Structures are given as structure tokens and as C-alpha cells.
Amino acid sequence: MFTGIVEELGEVVAVADLPDAARITVAGPLVTGDAALGDSIAVNGVCLTVVDVSGGAFTADVMRETLVRSSLDKIATGDRVNLERAAEVGKRFGGHIVQGHVDGTGVILARSPSEHWDLVRVGLPAQLSRYLVEKGSITVDGVSLTVVEVTDTEFTVSLIPETLRATTLGTKQPGDLVNLEVDVVAKYVERLAAPHLSAARPGPAHNGRSNEEASS
Incomplete structure (x- = not known):
């Protein structure tokens, strides 16, 4: 588990392509x-094992699953990356609960x-x-951030x-x-609410009649 507080800007020094994976240094x-x-260690928000x-x-x-779901499939020697070690029990929790399990990739659209x-x-x-949700948490390249506004697409x-100084987000461009x-x-x-919400949905309408009446 991580907190989304980047500890260090690292540099990729080697990338080796494997048949169904990659090995990075x-x-x-x-x-x-x-x-x-x-x-x-989280690399750009992806939990990797040393x-x-x-x-x-x-x-x-x-x-392969990680390469498909994250931007690490495009990583190259010389790239700067955000690094964070796993959280220590008993330390201050500065960000939010981050698993290092990337849900997908986004694209920078604009910066002002x-x-x-x-x-x-x-x-x-x-x-x-x-x-x-507005004022909720999101992890972007391993950085814990607060959502300002949100729509269905951005x-x-x-x-x-x-954050601009200590992470790669300072140099990311559209x-x-x-x-x-x-x-x-x-x-x-x-997931926990889904069964209850499904059960609460009304069944097919029968013009106000019971099932027995509707079938008679």
C-alpha cells in the first residue's frame, strides 16, 4: 500500500523486452x-516488486497485464519516473489509500x-x-491529488x-x-451496494394487477 506522496524522481536506466513482459531498471x-x-516500489503509480x-x-x-493497463509499455531509457516505497505502519499518512493497481490511462488535455x-x-x-467526485482523491502517475471538477470524460x-518541482507532473504536456x-x-x-440496488429496482409493470391477475 502507498500514500501517493512521491519520494523521489528516478531515472529509467535499462528496459529489456521479454516475450510476455518487460524488465526495467x-x-x-x-x-x-x-x-x-x-x-x-511504485513507479509512476504502478506497484512493482524488486x-x-x-x-x-x-x-x-x-x-503483460500491467503493460496493457498502464503507460509502462511506452517507458524508455532516460525517462524520469515518480518513485514511492510502500507505506510504513505508524508513519503519518499524507495522501490517501493507494494500491499501486492502475485502473487505466488518461491523457493530459491542457494545462493553465x-x-x-x-x-x-x-x-x-x-x-x-x-x-x-469533486474534492475527492485521484492518483495520477502515482501522485495523490484532489479532484477540482469532473465530467463524464475528464x-x-x-x-x-x-508537486511541480518534485514529480513528473511538472513537465507533462498535452x-x-x-x-x-x-x-x-x-x-x-x-460492489457492495450493487445487489441491494438491483433488488430495489421495480419489476415489469402489470398495469397495477398482480402476477396472478395478469396471467388470468
């Missing part, structure tokens, strides 16, 4: 300082700089829009100077892909 002196085999640590860099395998922040508009898959977020993870609480609520 990322330089990140901070996050590898206490990393061990089997640890989880398979090797050496010289301030870590290597992780990215399975102002004196103290940038307003960024992001397009999202229609099936994800129902999980977003949402906006405000990026403060620290047309760039970003990984999106919606609030997991919303997905659980939907």
Missing part, C-alpha cells in the same frame, strides 16, 4: 537505500499556469468517471509548486499519457 538512490528483494538492487538502482519485472499553481485538465476512460486537478488509479473505497462501495 530504475536509478533511485533514496528508495533503494533500504530496499531488499521482494519489496514493493528483483534486484545494485548501485543505487533496482530492477523489477512488469507483467498561474502565479501559484497549474490547473491541469485530464481526459479519462468513461468507465472510470463514476468513481470521481477532470481537473491543481498542482502546487512542490498529449502525454498518465496512469490513473481511482479511490479504492469507491469501488468497494459500488
Whole structure:
């Protein structure tokens, strides 16, 4: 589990294509300082498992499902990436509950700089829009952000100077892909409520007559 508070900007130093996966190596002196085999590190919001640590860099395998659902299938040597280690129990929880399980990709549609922040508009898959609410949480490339406005096809977020400085969102431009993870609480609520909502829907109308009357 993560919090969406990026710890370090890393750099992709190697990408190896495998038949149904990819193996990436990322330089990140901070996050590898206490990393061990089997640890989880989020790369642009994608939870990956460390398979090797050496010289301030870590290597992780990215399975096909992850490549299909995220922007990691387009990752290349030299790319900067947002890095976060798994959350520690007992520490302050600065963002929101982030699993590192990407729900899909969005695209930067526009950004409007102002004196103290940038307003960024992001397009999202229609099936994800129902999980977003104004002033709710969304994870964009591993960064926990607050939704400003949302429609069926897009949402906006405000990026403060620290977010612009410390994450890749400071340099993302219109047309760039970003990984999106919606609030997991919303997905659980939907699944738990679905049977009750279905049961509450009225059945076929019979012009006010009972089933027995309708069949007579």
C-alpha cells in the first residue's frame, strides 16, 4: 500500500523486452537505500516488486497485464519516473489509500499556469468517471491529488509548486499519457451496494394487477 506522496524522481536506466513482459531498471538512490528483494516500489503509480538492487538502482519485472493497463509499455531509457516505497505502519499518512493497481490511462488535455499553481485538465476512460467526485482523491502517475471538477470524460486537478518541482507532473504536456488509479473505497462501495440496488429496482409493470391477475 502507498500514500501517493512521491519520494523521489528516478531515472529509467535499462528496459529489456521479454516475450510476455518487460524488465526495467530504475536509478533511485533514496528508495533503494533500504530496499531488499521482494519489496514493493511504485513507479509512476504502478506497484512493482524488486528483483534486484545494485548501485543505487533496482530492477523489477512488469507483467503483460500491467503493460496493457498502464503507460509502462511506452517507458524508455532516460525517462524520469515518480518513485514511492510502500507505506510504513505508524508513519503519518499524507495522501490517501493507494494500491499501486492502475485502473487505466488518461491523457493530459491542457494545462493553465498561474502565479501559484497549474490547473491541469485530464481526459479519462468513461468507465472510470463514476468513481470521481469533486474534492475527492485521484492518483495520477502515482501522485495523490484532489479532484477540482469532473465530467463524464475528464477532470481537473491543481498542482502546487512542490508537486511541480518534485514529480513528473511538472513537465507533462498535452498529449502525454498518465496512469490513473481511482479511490479504492469507491469501488468497494459500488460492489457492495450493487445487489441491494438491483433488488430495489421495480419489476415489469402489470398495469397495477398482480402476477396472478395478469396471467388470468
